[in-house]
Amino acid sequence: MRYLVCLVVGAVIGGLFAMTLANALQRRNAWPRALMNVMQHELGDARNAAKGGTCPSPVLQRASEHLRLLAGDLEPALLATGSRDRVLSQYMRDFGKVVTAWEPGADCLRQAEALTTITNACEACHRDYR
Template identity: 30%
Template sequence: MRALLFVILGLAVGAMGATFALSALRQGTPFHDGVMAVMQHHMGALRANVRAKQCDAKVSAERLARLRLTAGDIREAFPDMDAGFARAGATLDAALDAAVAAAPASCDGLAVALKPVGDACQSCHQQYR
C-alpha cells in the first residue's frame, strides 16, 4: 500500500513538473514581449493624438520613426519565424516606411498614414497571435 502511494505521489509531482516546464518553454522571451509592447505604446499614442486632434508634425514624425526602428527588431525578437511571418513583417516595414516618408502634418494626414500600419499589425495578429 505504501509503495502504491509513493508511485501515485511521484506521478503527480512529475506531471506538475512537466506542466511547469512546458509552460515556461511556451512563454517566449521578454525581448519578444518588449518589442510588441513598445510598438503598441507608440501606435496607441499616435492614435490618441488623432482622436484628440492634437497632431504636431514633429511629435508625429518622432513617434513614427521610433515605431519604425522598433519594428526593425521584430526579426531578432522572433528568430524562428516562418516565411509567412517574415512577409507580414516586410508588409509592416513597407507601411511604416511610407508613413515616415509621408511626414503627416495634420491629423487627417496622420490618420491616413496610420491606416496601412494598423492593417498590417491587425492582419499579422489575427494569423499569428
C-alpha cells in the same frame, strides 16, 4: 498507504516538471511577444494623440521613431536564423514601407489616415500568422 504516498509524490514531481517545461517554452517566445506589445503600445499612443487633435505632437514623433526602429527588428525576432518565409518577409517589408511613409509632422487628418494604414498592415500579417 505506501502506494498512496508514492502516487502523491509522483504527482507533485510531475506537476513541478510540467510547470518547469511550460515556463521554458513560454520564455522561448518572449522577444516576439515583447516586440508586438511595444508596437501595439506605440501605435495606441499615436492613435490617442491624433484623436486628441494635437497634431503634430511629440508623442507622434516618438511613436514614429520607435515604430521605424522596431520594424527593423521584426525579421530577426519572428524568423529563426537562416530560415526564410517569403510571405512573412513580404508583410514585414510592407509594414516597414508604411511606417517609413508616415509623416508625424502632418495634420491630424493625414495622421489618422497614416495610422489606419499602419493598423491595416499589422492586421494583414496577423490574419495569416497569429
